[in-house]
Amino acid sequence: MTAAAAVTGADRGRGSGGVEGGRTPESVPAAGGERGSGPGPEARTSVPAAGAGRARGSGGAGGPLVLGVRHHGPGSARGVRAALDAEKPAVVLVEGPAEADALVALAGDPAMRPPVALLAHAVDDPGRAAFWPMAEFSPEWVAIRWALDRGAAVRFIDLPAAHTLAAADPTWDDGEEEVSGSGLRIDPVAELAGTAGYEDAERWWEDVVELRGDADPTAPFEALAEAMGALREAYGHGGHPRDLVREAYMRLQLRTARKEFGEAVAVVCGAWHVPALTRRTTVAADRALLKGLPKVKTEMTWVPWTHRRLARRSGYGAGIEAPGWYAHLFAAPDRPVERWMTKVAGLLRAEDHLVSSAHVIEAVRLADTLAALRGRPLPGLDETTDAVRAVLCEGSDIPLDLVRDRLVVGDVLGEVPDGAPAVPLQRDLARRQRTLRLKPEAHERELDLDLRKETDGERSRLLHRLRLLGVDWGTPAAGRSGTGTFREGWRLRWEPELHVQVAEAGVWGTTVGAAATARARSRALAATGLADITALAEQCLLAGLADALPVVMRALADRAALDTDVAHLAQALPALARSLRYGDVRGTDTAALAEVAAGLAERICVGLPPACAGLDADAAGAMRERIDEVHRSLGLLPGADRLTERWAGVLRRLADRDRIPGVLRGRAARLLLDEGRLAEDEAALLMSRALSPGTPPPDAAAWIDGFVGGASGGGLLLVHDERLLGLVDGWLTGVPVEAFTDVLPLLRRTFSGYEPGVRRTLGELVARGPGTGGAGHATPGTPGFAPTLDRERADAVLPLLHLVLGPDPVLDPDPVPGSHLVSGKEAPV
Numbered sequence: 128m129t130a131a132a133a134v135t136g137a138d139r140g141r142g143s144g145g146v147e148g149g150r151t152p153e154s155v156p157a158a159g160g161e162r163g164s165g166p167g168p169e170a171r172t173s174v175p176a177a178g179a180g181r182a183r184g185s186g187g188a189g190g191p192l193v194l195g196v197r198h199h200g201p202g203s204a205r206g207v208r209a210a211l212d213a214e215k216p217a218v219v220l221v222e223g224p225a226e227a228d229a230l231v232a233l234a235g236d237p238a239m240r241p242p243v244a245l246l247a248h249a250v251d252d253p254g255r256a257a258f259w260p261m262a263e264f265s266p267e268w269v270a271i272r273w274a275l276d277r278g279a280a281v282r283f284i285d286l287p288a289a290h291t292l293a294a295a296d297p298t299w300d301d302g303e304e305e306v307s308g309s310g311l312r313i314d315p316v317a318e319l320a321g322t323a324g325y326e327d328a329e330r331w332w333e334d335v336v337e338l339r340g341d342a343d344p345t346a347p348f349e350a351l352a353e354a355m356g357a358l359r360e361a362y363g364h365g366g367h368p369r370d371l372v373r374e375a376y377m378r379l380q381l382r383t384a385r386k387e388f389g390e391a392v393a394v395v396c397g398a399w400h401v402p403a404l405t406r407r408t409t410v411a412a413d414r415a416l417l418k419g420l421p422k423v424k425t426e427m428t429w430v431p432w433t434h435r436r437l438a439r440r441s442g443y444g445a446g447i448e449a450p451g452w453y454a455h456l457f458a459a460p461d462r463p464v465e466r467w468m469t470k471v472a473g474l475l476r477a478e479d480h481l482v483s484s485a486h487v488i489e490a491v492r493l494a495d496t497l498a499a500l501r502g503r504p505l506p507g508l509d510e511t512t513d514a515v516r517a518v519l520c521e522g523s524d525i526p527l528d529l530v531r532d533r534l535v536v537g538d539v540l541g542e543v544p545d546g547a548p549a550v551p552l553q554r555d556l557a558r559r560q561r562t563l564r565l566k567p568e569a570h571e572r573e574l575d576l577d578l579r580k581e582t583d584g585e586r587s588r589l590l591h592r593l594r595l596l597g598v599d600w601g602t603p604a605a606g607r608s609g610t611g612t613f614r615e616g617w618r619l620r621w622e623p624e625l626h627v628q629v630a631e632a633g634v635w636g637t638t639v640g641a642a643a644t645a646r647a648r649s650r651a652l653a654a655t656g657l658a659d660i661t662a663l664a665e666q667c668l669l670a671g672l673a674d675a676l677p678v679v680m681r682a683l684a685d686r687a688a689l690d691t692d693v694a695h696l697a698q699a700l701p702a703l704a705r706s707l708r709y710g711d712v713r714g715t716d717t718a719a720l721a722e723v724a725a726g727l728a729e730r731i732c733v734g735l736p737p738a739c740a741g742l743d744a745d746a747a748g749a750m751r752e753r754i755d756e757v758h759r760s761l762g763l764l765p766g767a768d769r770l771t772e773r774w775a776g777v778l779r780r781l782a783d784r785d786r787i788p789g790v791l792r793g794r795a796a797r798l799l800l801d802e803g804r805l806a807e808d809e810a811a812l813l814m815s816r817a818l819s820p821g822t823p824p825p826d827a828a829a830w831i832d833g834f835v836g837g838a839s840g841g842g843l844l845l846v847h848d849e850r851l852l853g854l855v856d857g858w859l860t861g862v863p864v865e866a867f868t869d870v871l872p873l874l875r876r877t878f879s880g881y882e883p884g885v886r887r888t889l890g891e892l893v894a895r896g897p898g899t900g901g902a903g904h905a906t907p908g909t910p911g912f913a914p915t916l917d918r919e920r921a922d923a924v925l926p927l928l929h930l931v932l933g934p935d936p937v938l939d940p941d942p943v944p945g946s947h948l949v950s951g952k953e954a955p956v
Contacts, residue, residue, distance in 0.1 A: 190390065190405070191381065191384075191385060191390060191392040191393065191394055192210065192214050192216060192392065192393040192394065193352075193393075193394045193396070193401055193404055193405055194206070194207050194210055194266070194270075194393065194394060194395050194396070195351060195352060195355065195396065195397065195398025195399075195400070195401040196266035196267075196395060196396070196397065196398060197266070197332070197336070197397075197398070198265060198266070198267070198397060199260075199262055199264065199265050199437060199447045199450065199453065200264070200265075200266065200332075200336065200337075200447075200453070201264040201337060201453050201454075201456045201457035202336035202337045203266040203336070204264050204265060204266045204268075204269040204457060205457070206266075207266040207269050207270050207273075207395055208269050208273060210393070211270065211273045211274075211393060212273075214393060215277075215279075215391075216279060216388075216391045216392055216393035217279055217280065217388045217389075217391035217392070218274075218279060218280040218281070218282065218384055218387075218388045218391065218392050218393070219270050219271070219273070219274040219279055219280070219281050219282075219393050219394075219395065220282050220283075220284045220380065220381060220384055220392065220393065220394045220395070220396075221267050221270055221271060221281065221282070221283050221284065221395050221396075222267065222283075222284065222285050222377070222395065222396040222397060222400070223245065223259050223267065223283035223284075223285050224245065224247060224259065224283055224285055224286070224287055224288040224291065224427065225283050225284065225285065225286070225287040225288075225376075225380070226247065226283075226287055226288050226289070226425065226427045227245050227259075227283040227427060228281075228282055228283055229427075230245070230427060230428065230429060230547070230548070231271060231275075231281045231282075231283070232275070233429055233543070233544060233546065233547055234268070234271045234272065234275060234429075235272070235275035235276070236544040236546070238542060238543070238544035238545070239429070239542065239543055239544055240541050240542040241261055241262050241263045241265070241268055241432070241541050242260060242261065242262040242263070242431075242432035242433060242434060242436075242437060242450075242539060242540075242541040243260075243261060243429050243430065243431060243432050243541040243542075243543055244258040244259055244260040244261065244429070244430055244431075244432040244623060245258065245259040245261075245427060245428075245429060245430075246258055246427065246428055246429070246430045246626055246627070247259075247288035247291070247292060247425050247426070247427040248292070248425065248426060248627060248630050249292050249423045249424065249425055250423075250424045250425060250426055251423070251424065252423075253550075253627065253630035253631040253633065253634070254627065254631050255292050255423070256292070256627045256630070257288060257291055257292060258430075258432070258623065260432045260436065260437060261432075262432075262434070262437060262450060262453075262454065263454060263457065263458070264453050264454055264456075264457035264458075266395055267395055270393070270395040280388070282380065282384065284376070284377045284380035284381065284384075284394070284396075285373055285376065285377060286372065286373045286376045287376075287425075288425045288427060289422045289423055289424070289425045290420045290421065290422055292423050292425055293420070293421035293422055293423045294369070294421075312365060312366030312367060313358075313362050313365045313366060314328070315355070315358055315365065315399055316328045316331070316332060318358060319331070319354065319358075320332075323335075329448065330503075330507065330509065333503075333507040333508065334503055334504060334507070337453075337456055337507070351398060352398075352401050352402070352405070355398050355399060355401055355402055356401075356402040358399075359399075359402045359403070365399070370399070370400070370403075371403075371416060372416050372417065372420070373400075374400055374403035374404065375408075375412075375413040375414075375416040375417055376413075376417060377394075377396065377400065377403075377404055378403070378404060378408060378413050379410070379413050379414070379417075381394060381404060382410065426548070426550075427548070428543075428547050428548040428549055429543040429547045430543060430547075430623060430626040431540055431541040431542055431543055431567070431621075431623065432540075432541050432623050433538065433539060433540050433541070433569040433622070433623060434450040434451055434454070434536060434537040434538065434539040434569075435450075435536055435537065435538060435569060436622070436623050437450040438450055438536045449508055449535045449536065450536060450537060450539075451533075451534050451535050451536050451537035451539070452467075452508050452534075452535050454537070454539070455467055455470070455534075464491055464494055464495070464505070464506050464511060465487075465491055467511055468487045468490045468491050468494075468511070468514075468515070468519070469487060470534060471490075471515050471519055471530055471534060472486065472487050472519060474529070474530060474533055474534060475519060475520075475526055475529075475530070478526070478529060480519075480520075480526055482519055486518055486519050487519075489518050490511075490514040490515060490517075490518040490519055491514070493513075493514040493517060493518055494506035494510045494511050494513075494514040497509075497510040497513055497514065498510045508535070512527070512530075512531075512535075515527060515530055538568075538569040538570035539569065540567065540568060540569035540621065545557070550629065550630050550633040551633065551637035551638070552629055552630075552632060552633040552635075552636065552637060552638065552639065552642055553626070553629050553630070553633070555637065555638040555639055556593075556629060556639055559589055559639060563582060563585055563586050563589060564582075565586060565589070565619075567600070567621035568619065568620070568621055569620070569621060570620065571618055571619070571620040572618070572619055572620070573604065573616065573617070573618060573619075574586070574601070574616070574617040574618075574619055575614065575615075575616050575617075576614065576615040576616075576617065577613060577614060578613045578614065578615060579613050583615075587615050587669070588669075588670055588671040589639060590617060591666065591669040591670035591671075592639050592640065592642075592643035592670040592671075592672070593639065593643075594666070594670075595643045595646055595647060595666050595667075595670055595672075596628075596632040596635065596639070596642055596643055596646055597628055597631065597632060598625055598628045598629055598632055599625075599628070600619060600620070600621060600625055601617040601618065601619045602617065602618050603615070603616065603617060603618075604616040604617055604618045632646070635649075640672070643670055643672055643675075644672050644674050644675045647663060647666070647667050647670075647672055647675035647678075647679060648675050648678045648679075650663055651663055651675070651678050651679040651681075651682040651683075652678070652682060654682060654686070656686075656695070657683075657686045657687060657690045657695050657696065657698075657699040658695065658698045658699045658702070660679065660682050660683045660686055660699075661683065661699040661700075661702040661703050661706075662702050663679055664676070664679050664680070664683055664702065664703065664706055664720060665702045665703070665705055665706040667679055668706045668720075676720075680720065680723065683723055684723055687699070687723060687726065687727060691734075693730075693731060693734040693735055693738040694738065694749070694750065694753055696727050696730055696731050696734070697731055697735070697750075697753035697754070697756065697757050698753060698756075699727060700724065700727050700728060700731065700756070700757055700760050701756045701757070701759070701760045703720060703723065703724040703727065703760075704724060704759075704760035704761070704763040704764055705760075705763070706720055707720060707721055707724060707763055707764065707765070721764065721765045724764050725764060725765065725770070728757075728760075728761060728764060728770050728774075729770075729773075731757055732770075732773050732774060732776075732777050735754075735777055735781070736777060736780050736781060736784070736787075738750075739781060739787050739788070739791050740784070740786045740787060741786065742788050742791075744788070744790075744829070747788035747790050747791055747829075748790065750791060751790055751791060751794050751833060754781075754791065754794060754795070754798075755794070757774075758774070758778075758798055761774050771802075775799065775802065775804050778795040778798055778799050778804075779795070779799065779804075781795035782795040782796040782799060782805075782813060783813075788826075788829060789817065789822075789826040789827065789828075789829035789830035789832075789833065790829040790830065790832055790833035791833060792813075792817065792830055792833065793817065793829070793830035793831060793832065793833025793834035793835075794833035794834070795833075796810060796813050796814075796833075796834055797833065797834045797835070800844075807848065807850075810851070811850055811851060811854065814830075814834065814851060814854045814855075815854055817830040817831075818830070818831075818854055818855070818857075818858035820861065823866075824862050824863070824866040824867075824869065824870045825866075825869060825870055825873070827858060827870075828870035828873045828874055828877075829873065831855060831874070831877060832873055832874075832876070832877045835851075835855075835877065836876070836877035836880065842878075842880075842881035842882065842885035842886070842889065843885060845889060846885060846888050846889060846892070849892060852889065852892060852893070856893050859874075
């Protein structure tokens with residue numbers, strides 16, 4: 128096969144090789160920076176190359192075996208395995224950081240299961256890290272396992288991670304040179320695919336590599352090496368000047384291996400690098416390129432990886448869009464399309480979709496037909512996807528999205544042996560995960576915890592401690608019981624970059640508990656806002672960090688004593704009130720916290736009325752939220768009866784003062800009415816005064832918004848109290864035309880929050896004249912409701928309440944016989 132045939136994709140029916148560039152690691156910037164994939168030209172652009180043969184370069188006819196591959200390419204992996212079986216080299220050199228030589232033996236451990244990745248991070252700045260992922264179908268992984276299984280030596284020959292991680296230093300970047308006059312870095316696979324007449328580079332890769340026969344997997348190698356040489360002659364480094372430095376280091380390592388092992392050397396690298404490794408250079412020239420490189424102290428280990436992180440669409444990809452599909456192609460011994468359709472059918476059946484064997488047969492036939500119509504050697508991912516959509520999914524994209532997510536990409540999570548190097552914090556976390564049976568998983572799962580159980584309580588504390596350390600393995604979610612304090616819901620999903628976050632958190636301690644305690648103390652001393660400290664106190668109670676609480680409480684008391692802003696105090700109180708609920712369930716002493724919370728509540732009651740005077744509309748809206756939060760929080764504090772009595776007096780003053788913004792006066796009146804501290808006649812009097820003709824329409828509209836707006840159930844209040852509805856309706860009909868357009872937006876916001884049924888009922892009441900006995904109605908009242916309470920009908924619900932809640936021996940000494948039993952057992956009181 129000629130180079131021209133390889134580049135143009137000629138003879139597609141028989142299939143040919145492909146070309147693929149090398150790889151730079153996926154990097155994670157320092158803490159506080161934006162995380163990104165950071166792949167080099169080869170990982171990002173995927174230049175296909177498969178096959179094997181002697182590279183005609185510096186080694187001549189008897190030179191080393193240089194295998195140009197596509198990273199994560201199953202076709203390349205098959206070619207590498209076939210070439211190594213044929214040549215049987217004494218040493219295999221793999222593109223990867225040189226420090227990984229010390230870890231290569233772990234790849235042969237039975238507990239090691241790909242996908243995995245080499246993780247390197249700077250010792251002094253763990254957030255500066257880089258990954259080198261490998262899947263089961265990655266040529267590098269195949270080469271490593273081949274060498275370990277046959278006793279051959281394995282060495283990594285790419286630039287050390289110590290230099291790679293120092294690339295954040297501006298002196299390390301040579302800048303981006305303009306390529307081909309476009310100013311853009313070239314995509315080698317796109318160049319070759321375009322030359323072959325393909326618009327889609329991935330389709331070209333499938334046609335010439337993945338879908339070819341295996342009769343002669345080594346045949347395309349020299350042609351592909353020639354094609355890559357032509358690209359390098361035309362484009363040089365292709366817009367990646369750092370590749371010149373990497374390739375100089377690789378050449379030096381190749382020379383060292385040849386001196387030690389002779390010509391029994393095989394190199395597995397991105398095909399983009401093949402021309403550079405096979406051309407003649409001097410040792411002095413290569414060493415000159417490496418002189419003066421920046422360097423940082425690094426540590427390296429193996430970490431689990433996922434198929435999802437191999438996918439380009441994840442935003443942290445390594446150059447392939449369908450890792451699940453490629454894994455299937457690599458593992459399928461024969462009939463890959465039939466086996467794939469069977470997998471899809473199994474998934475859809477598990478999700479209760481009606482899929483039969485006949486569907487599978489027809490889908491395979493359609494995929495074959497589409498491949499023939501499109502001139503492809505075999506059905507590829509596009510053909511199988513179209514067949515799945517048309518036959519198995521009956522034209523719907525909804526089940527097809529499930530197939531793409533679960534199979535085309537997949538949630539496979541690799542495993543590494545316990546002996547892999549790790550920071551002490553990572554080891555303690557792994558031990559806690561095993562003890563608590565919290566296995567890291569790549570897919571998202573729900574976890575509902577009952578904090579009354581010891582194991583669930585420990586799980587909760589572990590997850591909260593990790594969140595405090597910035598390791599977001601779990602995020603809080605609504606559990607089966609959204610109220611109360613003894614249940615917690617979590618969403619768990621393990622992502623590879625969490626290993627970096629654990630490494631970053633390792634500076635705080637060697638165990639999760641010690642690190643979280645140290646982190647909490649540091650945050651308490653550095654916090655400047657009162658709300659930040661109260662939120663931290665809540666986190667400490669949730670995480671069970673008793674040793675950190677004294678420091679947090681001292682900081683909280685100091686900040687609370689100095690902060691005179693009532694809005695800040697009101698913003699801080701809810702977190703404290705929530706924290707006080709955890710003492711009973713979590714066994715935490717909250718006495719000191721209760722004293723601080725009570726002091727904050729007293730200061731809020733004193734300072735709130737003057738703080739509410741003269742506020743503009745935006746400030747009044749924010750203060751309304753603070754008042755609602757304080758109102759909900761006071762009932763959770765010790766001595767709630769005394770505090771709520773005082774709070775009621777504060778609300779009364781707010782409701783009566785004309786200098787207070789209308790939205791706050793209306794809200795205070797509504798809270799008093801809901802608590803039974805304001806009679807209906809008094810509420811009607813306050814409303815009539817607020818809606819009097821002398822009140823500016825915007826102020827009146829704001830009062831209405833505070834009284835019946837938001838999620839306070841104000842719509843139902845107007846439905847059941849036609850007198851209040853009549854006052855609102857009367858005021859609204861009397862608003863002057865010129866002022867109506869000014870108050871309309873606020874009124875629309877107020878009433879748009881009501882449920883459709885409530886709005887419809889209010890419309891019916893207004894249409895007939897609420898409370899006035901309009902046409903067709905002899906007496907006022909809400910349709911379906913009697914004018915007065917029917918106590919006999921109301922009492923009919925008591926037996927059911929006894930059945931659900933049990934009898935109250937004080938209020939009901941003679942309950943309905945048998946009503947305290949639920950399914951033969953005593954119901955809890």
